[in-house]
Amino acid sequence: MRPPGIHDVLAAQRRTEELVVRTPATAYAELDARVRDAGAAGASLVVKHENLQHTGAFKVRGALNLLLGFDAAARERGIVAYSTGNHAQALAYAARRTGTRCTVVMPLDPNPVKERAVRALGADVVLAGATFDDARARAEQEAAATGARLVGAANEPALVAGVATVALELLQQDPGLDALVVPVGGGSGAAGACLVTAAVAPHVEVVAVQSAASPAAHDSWRTGGLVTRPNRTRAEGLAVGCGFELTQHVLRERLAGFLLVTDDDIARAQRLYLTAARTVAEGAGAAALAAVLADPERFAGRRVGVVCSGGNASEAELVRALRAE
């Protein structure tokens, strides 16, 4: 499996341009003040608002890029995914926009909000298995039986090239960036940012962030292997238990640093988004801001792009964030 190159990212941008939101890249004086108070003297932030993307998260860019590359026969055979979160919503959305059959396997007793969202997008939902691994096994069977394409959450070059357009778009909107902070689950978003900066802005440092409660990608990067780790974060988008070959390969070559934050750091960053930027971020969406606040000296004096990757927070999650101390 070869990682995509900048030409694949440029092609993805052309291909998806009409179908994705060119999300705002916004500076907030109040956010800068808080980050400087925390120890990042002279830093300024630019928030890339993928929480305002279709389906409320950046993943739709990858899903559209993948499905727009399908021919008519492949769209008819369709896709199968197993996920309860933004990956499923992104694929269901892109499937509807491109006329592709889409089946999503969810574990029994899924989050009803997510299940409704995926059904509303017109995907067939199959409830199977008590756990995520059972759902995966069922999705594999479904794909084998129907000829549909099983779409994983990582190790998918077309998804990496698609989500890489976040970084490309941000650099077009704000060419003065010194650093880019990206949240990591499977690592597609961060790998995409690395591919883009390497090609068009090599002076920009890409820094990844993961929750310490689900550190598989971080530990894979630090050890140079592909490791499995406990996976207990509350931030759904970051809840991945193993490293993936494709994304780790890119991160090893190019990533400048990888930070871990706690779930409580993330909740505080969600609250700061609400109060200082009037922005709703889900946990994963607030992790990049949490990382700047957790390691402020690293970002002193620099112009920092923070990817607010998603906004699909539940009410309970927002209540918890507002109460975070």
Ligand SMILES: *Cc1c(COP(=O)(O)O)cnc(C)c1O
């Ligand atoms: C999936 C997701 C992430 C992590 O992205 P990867 O490409 O899997 O590393 C971060 N934030 C949100 C909101 C997500 O949905």
